[in-house]
Amino acid sequence: MRTPVHRRAVVTGGAGFLGSYLCERLLERGAEVICMDNFLTGSPDNVAHLMGRPAFRLVECDLTEFVHVSGDVDLVLHFASAASPVDYLRHPIETLKVGSLGTLHALGLAKEKGARFVLASTSEVYGDPLEHPQREEYWGNVNPVGPRSVYDEAKRFAESLTTAYRNSRGVDTAIVRIFNTYGPRMRPHDGRAIPTFIRQALAGEPITVAGDGGQTRSVCYVTDTVEGILALAGSDFTGPVNIGNPAELSMLELAKTIRDLTGSSSPIKFVERPADDPAVRRPDTSLAAERLGWRPTVDVIDGLRRTIGWFTEKLREPEPLARR
Ligand code: NAD
Numbered sequence: 001m002r003t004p005v006h007r008r009a010v011v012t013g014g015a016g017f018l019g020s021y022l023c024e025r026l027l028e029r030g031a032e033v034i035c036m037d038n039f040l041t042g043s044p045d046n047v048a049h050l051m052g053r054p055a056f057r058l059v060e061c062d063l064t065e066f067v068h069v070s071g072d073v074d075l076v077l078h079f080a081s082a083a084s085p086v087d088y089l090r091h092p093i094e095t096l097k098v099g100s101l102g103t104l105h106a107l108g109l110a111k112e113k114g115a116r117f118v119l120a121s122t123s124e125v126y127g128d129p130l131e132h133p134q135r136e137e138y139w140g141n142v143n144p145v146g147p148r149s150v151y152d153e154a155k156r157f158a159e160s161l162t163t164a165y166r167n168s169r170g171v172d173t174a175i176v177r178i179f180n181t182y183g184p185r186m187r188p189h190d191g192r193a194i195p196t197f198i199r200q201a202l203a204g205e206p207i208t209v210a211g212d213g214g215q216t217r218s219v220c221y222v223t224d225t226v227e228g229i230l231a232l233a234g235s236d237f238t239g240p241v242n243i244g245n246p247a248e249l250s251m252l253e254l255a256k257t258i259r260d261l262t263g264s265s266s267p268i269k270f271v272e273r274p275a276d277d278p279a280v281r282r283p284d285t286s287l288a289a290e291r292l293g294w295r296p297t298v299d300v301i302d303g304l305r306r307t308i309g310w311f312t313e314k315l316r317e318p319e320p321l322a323r324r
Contacts, residue, residue: 006075006116006233008032012063012106013080016042017185018120018178021226022077023047027055029230034069037080038062040094041087046185063102064094073113075233078106079120081155085148085274086191092150099154100161107165107173116172118233119162121240123179123281124152133248133282136177136240146276159240166238174232179244179283183222183303184310194219194304197255198311201264211273213252218282220245221303224296231292244283245296261304 009026013019014035019042023033032055035047039060050056061067063080081098082088088095103119110117126134127142142152159175166173182194189199200207220243228243249257255268288294 006031008034008071008073009075009077010034010036010069010073010109010115011077011079012036012102013042013078013120015039015044015046015058016079016083017046018181018222018225019077019079020046020185021222022079022229023050023056025226025230027053031055031075033057034059034073036061036063036067040091041082041084041190063105064097065105067105067109069109069113073109073115076106076110076113076115076117077120077229077233078103078117080106081120082151083122084190084192085151088151089147095150096154099151099158103158103161107161107171110173111165111169111171116233117162117165117174118229119158119173119175120229121155121159121175121177122151123177123242123244123283124148125156125159125177127152128276128278129280132280133246133284134242135284136242136287143276147274148276174235174238175240176229176232177240177242178225178229179242179281180217180219181222181225181244182219183307186307188311188315193217193251193254194258194307195311197258198262198308199315201259201262201266202308202312202315204264204266206269207255207259207266208269208271209251209255210271210277212270213255213268214250215273215277216248216250216280216282217254218245218248219254219300219303220296221298221306224298228288228292228294231294235292237291241288241291242283242285243288243294244285245300246282246285247300248280248282249300257301258304258308261301262308
């Protein structure tokens with residue numbers, strides 16, 4: 001492993017959920033950070049607490065257009081992309097464009113600056129997996145014309161483009177396949193299971209579980225995911241590498257756990273399962289442990305308690321956050 005000292009980093013999608021934590025951690029480590037975002041699904045609110053710092057700069061720009069950064073850059077973390085199903089189904093073309101053209105531009109920036117480049121890929125490249133748990137060698141089972149393909153295929157293309165830039169342009173690239181991550185700063189209405197369940201439980205509304213709730217997910221607390229990403233950034237490993245928490249839960253178990261932790265008496269309401277919704281999802285994280293020395297450390301109950309605490313505070317605030 002290389003010593004992770006980056007002096008000047010660009011974080012695309014830096015005003016989003018994961019991006020804002022990455023900006024924060026990089027600043028704590030003494031880096032200068034340029035956060036680039038078009039606020040499609042993120043918000044300046046997520047980085048408002050960083051705005052006064054001389055080492056932080058927020059640039060409003062669309063990665064699908066030409067991007068330029070003056071001066072040296074030694075790390076590009078490419079995180080721009082809608083990530084929740086509600087968001088990418090609302091913005092299908094934007095999602096395909098940022099995964100393709102946006103990745104092209106972010107790679108071009110890394111090439112021009114001689115910077116290390118990390119692509120935020122996803123467990124969704126495994127689609128509805130026929131192998132369980134998912135190892136990095138697995139090629140996936142994705143429907144290229146299904147509704148989710150706008151996200152899954154954009155990320156698969158982005159992985160291919162990243163690999164081509166490494167092999168034929170000599171860019172120092174890495175690919176991280178992130179599994180479902182949760183924590184404070186998620187939007188209550190972003191449609192992902194954890195914010196939805198917490199919001200519904202806190203409001204005493206029915207908790208909407210898709211299908212019979214038997215489908216599984218493995219959820220990772222945000223600080224663990226961010227440490228894994230930065231461990232990859234600071235290494236010379238190319239990946240792809242899974243970053244996620246192997247603790248697997250059914251959606252029904254997750255809904256009941258959140259109900260218990262909030263002390264809510266919300267009923268569970270079963271709703272229609274979305275098309276191509278994966279039946280199972282669990283990372284094999286042995287490669288991350290071996291190559292990056294990384295393991296998740298936050299237990300799911302503890303992570304959910306912290307997240308519920310944050311949502312409880314935020315949902316008391318006046319609009320517009322409560323609606324976002
Ligand atoms: P998010 O929606 O909170 O953040 C994405 C950010 O990208 C937003 O701030 C958005 O405004 C910005 N963006 C989108 N299109 C852009 C464009 N064309 N130009 C500039 N900025 C643009 O989502 P997130 O959960 O923080 O996810 C961040 C990245 O991590 C995404 O690439 C996502 O695919 C990946 N990822 C996240 C998870 C997860 O569980 N959160 C899992 C797997 C992969």
